[in-house]
Amino acid sequence: MTHPTQLETASNQQVPAAETTPASLSVQLKDQIDYSKPGVTRKVLIKNQTSSFMLMCITAGTVLPEHTAPRNVSLTILEGYGCLTIEGKEVRLEPGVFVYMPANTPHSLRADENLAFLHT
Numbered sequence: 802m803t804h805p806t807q808l809e810t811a812s813n814q815q816v817p818a819a820e821t822t823p824a825s826l827s828v829q830l831k832d833q834i835d836y837s838k839p840g841v842t843r844k845v846l847i848k849n850q851t852s853s854f855m856l857m858c859i860t861a862g863t864v865l866p867e868h869t870a871p872r873n874v875s876l877t878i879l880e881g882y883g884c885l886t887i888e889g890k891e892v893r894l895e896p897g898v899f900v901y902m903p904a905n906t907p908h909s910l911r912a913d914e915n916l917a918f919l920h921t
Contacts, residue, residue, distance in 0.1 A: 830879055834917045836860050843920075855920045859883070859912040867909040874920065876900040881916035885909070894918070 827849060835842050839860050846854040853872075859865075859881075867886070876899070878884070885893040886909045892900060894916060902908060 808809050816892075830856060830919065832918075836915045839863070841865070848868050851919060855891050859910070859916045859917055860913055861916075863912045865910040867907050869905045869907055871903050871904070874902045874904075874906075876921040877921075879917045879919065881912065881914045883910060883912040883914070883916045908910065 802876050826852060828846065833844055835844070840863055841857040841860075844856040844858075846856060848855070861881075871894050874896075878894050878896055878898045878900075880896055881894075885892045885894055887900075887902060888907055892898070893912075894900075
């Protein structure tokens with residue numbers, strides 16, 4: 802079975818990912834966390850017409866300005882601390898926090914420490 806291994810590092814860049822459709826996928830997320838480059842590192846785990854699962858690693862001090870997503874988004878915080886602002890309300894990000902945002906919800910993010918989360 803082939804697993805996606807593409808790493809993309811950028812600040813707020815949207816890069817089309819190749820469609821990846823493994824029959825199944827098992828990965829230890831903590832082993833995939835990577836803060837080796839400043840800013841945002843995105844690792845696509847699964848992306849197809851119905852699903853998108855991405856590991857996002859954001860270095861301390863990085864700010865993602867307010868933006869929206871064309872589809873529903875969820876975040877599951879794996880490690881680190883930060884602040885997510887959703888429609889003007891602050892949500893403290895820390896390990897174990899789950900966040901759901903409907904499509905087109907304005908939000909921004911600040912990483913107070915290195916921050917890793919599963920983005921779906």
